[in-house]
Amino acid sequence: MQLKRILVPLAGTSVDVEVIRVAVALGKPTKAEIVAIHVIEVRWNLPLDAVLEPESERGEGVLDDAMKIAEAAGSHIETELVQAREAAAAIIDTARDRKSDLIVLGMPFRKRLGRVYVGKTVQGVYVGAQCAVLAYRQEETR
Amino acid sequence: MSDRGDDGRRDSDAPSLEERNTQAGAKLGDRRVRIVRPAAGEFRRRGGHYVATPRVDAAESGLGRVYETARRILFGARLTSEEEAGERLSKKTGLAIMASDNISSSAYATEEAMRVLAFAGGAALALTTPIAIAVCVVLAVVILSESRVIRAYPNGGGSYIVAKDNHGVVPGLIAAAALLIDYVLTVAVSSAAGVAAISSFIPAVHDHRVLWSLGLIALLTIGNLRGIREAGVIFAAPTYVYVLSLVGLIGYGLFRIASGDMPVAVAPRDAFEPEGIEALTALLVLRAFASGSVGLTGSEAIANGVPNFKPPESRNAVITLVWMGAIFATLFLGLTYLATRIGIAPDQSELETVNSMLTRSLVGDGTPFYYLVQISTAIILLLAANTGFSGFPRLASVLADDRFMPRQFAFRGERLAFSFGIVALALMSAAVLSAFHGSVTELVPLYTIGVFVAFTLSQSGLVRRWWRLRNPGWRLSMVINTFGTLVTGTVLVVVAVTKFAFGAWMVLIVMPILVGLLFAINRHYRTVHDALLLDRPDEPIPVLKPPVVIIPVARLDRATLQAVAFARSISPSVRAVHIATTAESAEEFARRWRGWTTEVPLDVIESPYRSLLQPLLRYIERIDERDDRPITVVLAEFVPRNWWEWILHSQTALRLKLSLLFRPNTIVIDVPYHSEDTGHGVAPRGPEDPPR
Numbered sequence: 001m002q003l004k005r006i007l008v009p010l011a012g013t014s015v016d017v018e019v020i021r022v023a024v025a026l027g028k029p030t031k032a033e034i035v036a037i038h039v040i041e042v043r044w045n046l047p048l049d050a051v052l053e054p055e056s057e058r059g060e061g062v063l064d065d066a067m068k069i070a071e072a073a074g075s076h077i078e079t080e081l082v083q084a085r086e087a088a089a090a091i092i093d094t095a096r097d098r099k100s101d102l103i104v105l106g107m108p109f110r111k112r113l114g115r116v117y118v119g120k121t122v123q124g125v126y127v128g129a130q131c132a133v134l135a136y137r138q139e140e141t142r
Numbered sequence: 143m144s145d146r147g148d149d150g151r152r153d154s155d156a157p158s159l160e161e162r163n164t165q166a167g168a169k170l171g172d173r174r175v176r177i178v179r180p181a182a183g184e185f186r187r188r189g190g191h192y193v194a195t196p197r198v199d200a201a202e203s204g205l206g207r208v209y210e211t212a213r214r215i216l217f218g219a220r221l222t223s224e225e226e227a228g229e230r231l232s233k234k235t236g237l238a239i240m241a242s243d244n245i246s247s248s249a250y251a252t253e254e255a256m257r258v259l260a261f262a263g264g265a266a267l268a269l270t271t272p273i274a275i276a277v278c279v280v281l282a283v284v285i286l287s288e289s290r291v292i293r294a295y296p297n298g299g300g301s302y303i304v305a306k307d308n309h310g311v312v313p314g315l316i317a318a319a320a321l322l323i324d325y326v327l328t329v330a331v332s333s334a335a336g337v338a339a340i341s342s343f344i345p346a347v348h349d350h351r352v353l354w355s356l357g358l359i360a361l362l363t364i365g366n367l368r369g370i371r372e373a374g375v376i377f378a379a380p381t382y383v384y385v386l387s388l389v390g391l392i393g394y395g396l397f398r399i400a401s402g403d404m405p406v407a408v409a410p411r412d413a414f415e416p417e418g419i420e421a422l423t424a425l426l427v428l429r430a431f432a433s434g435s436v437g438l439t440g441s442e443a444i445a446n447g448v449p450n451f452k453p454p455e456s457r458n459a460v461i462t463l464v465w466m467g468a469i470f471a472t473l474f475l476g477l478t479y480l481a482t483r484i485g486i487a488p489d490q491s492e493l494e495t496v497n498s499m500l501t502r503s504l505v506g507d508g509t510p511f512y513y514l515v516q517i518s519t520a521i522i523l524l525l526a527a528n529t530g531f532s533g534f535p536r537l538a539s540v541l542a543d544d545r546f547m548p549r550q551f552a553f554r555g556e557r558l559a560f561s562f563g564i565v566a567l568a569l570m571s572a573a574v575l576s577a578f579h580g581s582v583t584e585l586v587p588l589y590t591i592g593v594f595v596a597f598t599l600s601q602s603g604l605v606r607r608w609w610r611l612r613n614p615g616w617r618l619s620m621v622i623n624t625f626g627t628l629v630t631g632t633v634l635v636v637v638a639v640t641k642f643a644f645g646a647w648m649v650l651i652v653m654p655i656l657v658g659l660l661f662a663i664n665r666h667y668r669t670v671h672d673a674l675l676l677d678r679p680d681e682p683i684p685v686l687k688p689p690v691v692i693i694p695v696a697r698l699d700r701a702t703l704q705a706v707a708f709a710r711s712i713s714p715s716v717r718a719v720h721i722a723t724t725a726e727s728a729e730e731f732a733r734r735w736r737g738w739t740t741e742v743p744l745d746v747i748e749s750p751y752r753s754l755l756q757p758l759l760r761y762i763e764r765i766d767e768r769d770d771r772p773i774t775v776v777l778a779e780f781v782p783r784n785w786w787e788w789i790l791h792s793q794t795a796l797r798l799k800l801s802l803l804f805r806p807n808t809i810v811i812d813v814p815y816h817s818e819d820t821g822h823g824v825a826p827r828g829p830e831d832p833p834r
Contacts, residue, residue: 039174048164048173048174048175049162049164049175053187053190056177056187057186057187057188057189060179060182060186060187061186063182064182064183064186067183079179079182080176080177081176081177081179082174082175082176082177083162083174083175083177084167084172084173084174084175085171085172085173086172089167089168089169089172089174090167090172090174092168093165093167093168093172093174094174096168097165
């Protein structure tokens with residue numbers, strides 16, 4: 001598959017660093033356009049375009065760090081901050097609008113009683129995305 | 143970032159660093175808001191406000207990047223305000239930076255006392271040791287008193303704050319003026335003395351001593367603009383080399399004397415009259431004491447700069463102060479004793495220092511130890527100048543905060559140093575040094591008065607403070623500071639009287655002038671503050687009528703078109719005015735204007751003498767007289783693509799702007815037209831249009 005556009009959703013977890021590196025490594029041979037996205041989930045009791053200072057600040061920090069990691073890995077990435085009710089739907093819609101070929105998704109997981117638990121965003125993107133999805137699995141560090 | 147309503151929505155269309163676009167999703171209800179951040183990477187959010195990132199300050203042009211690299215090599219990388227704590231001084235670096243002035247005085251204090259006594263003949267030089275002991279006793283009193291200042295005022299500010307708090311503003315400003323003068327002289331004297339130490343073993347330097355001293359001041363300026371901690375790191379080692387080499391020299395000298403191996407004194411190249419030219423009077427002895435008390439200078443620097451120390455600031459400052467006194471007393475007494483015991487006499491022409499001759503007598507000419515002593519002496523004298531660089535900018539910033547000095551003195555530079563104060567000090571000390579031909583002996587009479595004025599005012603201020611507050615232990619503190627007041631006050635009178643004719647009068651004249659200047663600055667700031675102060679914190683925004691807009695037009699082109707369009711966007715009352723040099727050109731321009739628009743009226747003024755600004759200014763005045771609305775002058779200004787193309791244009795708009803700058807009730811708006819504004823380049827110009 002000729003990768004032209006890669007979307008990298010970032011949640012600000014420990015897996016972000018490796019996810020960006022993987023995306024950069026995958027995109028380098030074809031000089032693919034890489035876009036990192038952070039979705040702020042807005043509670044239902046607030047308007048969708050409400051200005052959420054702490055969340056926006058954190059999101060900007062996540063995306064700025066992503067740019068630095070990509071630059072250190074020898075690539076330039078675009079970033080996008082989005083507010084939505086559900087992160088999975090926003091990621092899928094952004095991938096569709098940007099005509100992404102691949103979504104590289106961080107999949108931090110936890111083990112409880114020997115079973116692996118994955119967040120609903122990862123599950124939602126896996127099920128709903130119209131393009132290829134690559135999940136980078138890493139146990140969540142506390 | 144505060145343009146939000148109660149529900150968190152933005153409630154104005156005011157310009158913002160981010161844009162929010164709502165986009166539909168694949169499913170109903172999956173809408174999302176895309177936050178577009180064109181300035182991402184340049185501004186970061188933090189706690190409800192934006193923080194400018196280093197990228198904002200990064201140079202964009204090639205020339206700018208070259209300048210930026212050179213600046214970084216010279217002054218170091220920028221520091222953020224949060225990094226200030228890391229710039230604090232430990233006791234070790236604090237001693238190097240703040241005590242070097244006092245410690246380095248040991249390099250010339252003996253000589254300065256000797257040079258006065260030498261007028262009474264060689265035998266009078268024996269009095270140098272008792273004078274040195276007297277100076278050390280005064281220093282002990284000063285240190286004890288200054289330690290009380292540090293404890294009472296842990297936030298620093300020194301004599302100025304103490305005197306202002308306890309005596310009032312005028313004594314505070316006298317203390318401040320005295321210290322400011324003294325810091326300037328510290329830099330001048332120390333750099334001159336540093337060069338004197340070098341010229342003792344490289345005589346060729348003596349002929350160009352002013353140039354060398356100026357070079358040293360420039361070096362110190364750069365070092366201090368890099369920040370105080372780095373200045374300390376650069377200069378800490380030489381201080382300790384100086385102290386150790388001098389302690390070694392004194393120890394070696396005492397050993398030789400004790401073992402009966404008395405060294406032969408090196409004779410000065412230009413000796414004083416052995417029989418003397420003056421009688422040994424009490425006044426002469428007092429003058430020698432006054433000259434020797436130059437060794438007391440610099441002891442105020444630690445009390446002034448307490449906040450520069452790492453926590454616990456007060457404790458560290460007091461320990462450093464005591465170390466400073468102990469080191470100075472050891473070196474000064476040791477050197478003085480050896481010089482008088484061996485029989486060293488000062489050089490009349492300042493060709494060689496007493497310390498250089500003493501070292502040569504003890505360890506021989508041209509030995510590595512001789513060069514070690516001389517070079518470390520030169521360097522520590524430079525460090526002493528550095529005390530001025532740490533004291534003056536800090537005091538000036540305190541005065542600027544209190545609005546007694548221009549506000550620029552309170553701004554910290556990119557390296558957290560008070561850059562403006564550093565540069566101002568360098569310029570003033572360079573001027574003083576040049577005026578006195580780089581001579582230590584010519585400069586010393588001006589020195590020490592300021593510091594004793596400040597000492598006396600701060601000591602007496604503390605006496606009043608203890609009496610007023612009566613905290614536990616106030617009686618002991620009061621006794622110490624009363625004694626300190628008497629001692630420093632007496633030394634002040636002695637120094638002022640004995641050095642008056644030798645140059646101290648200049649300081650006594652400059653000091654009140656400086657106090658007056660500080661007052662005048664404060665009066666200005668208070669007037670401005672009163673004029674700008676809002677009557678109420680919730681003062682409503684006044685509603686103004688649209689202004690009367692005048693657009694001076696030179697020709698009909700794209701720049702004019704843009705300016706007219708802007709003028710019409712702010713007011714319906716717009717009038718253009720054109721200055722023509724001949725009746726024909728006036729008619730021609732009016733005809734072209736009418737052909738272009740009838741919506742904006744035009745006045746054409748014929749100026750037979752071809753003056754441009756005066757008719758325009760008079761026209762604006764007359765319009766203003768007839769209308770109570772604020773007058774707004776909109777200027778169309780062509781901005782060339784390259785800086786060097788500026789010289790090809792007459793800069794009429796710039797001259798007009800300058801003429802209108804101080805005109806009351808007049809708003810001047812510049813509408814720049816860049817040659818790339820429309821992508822079409824500059825509008826075609828008719829052959830009759832002269833270049834702007």
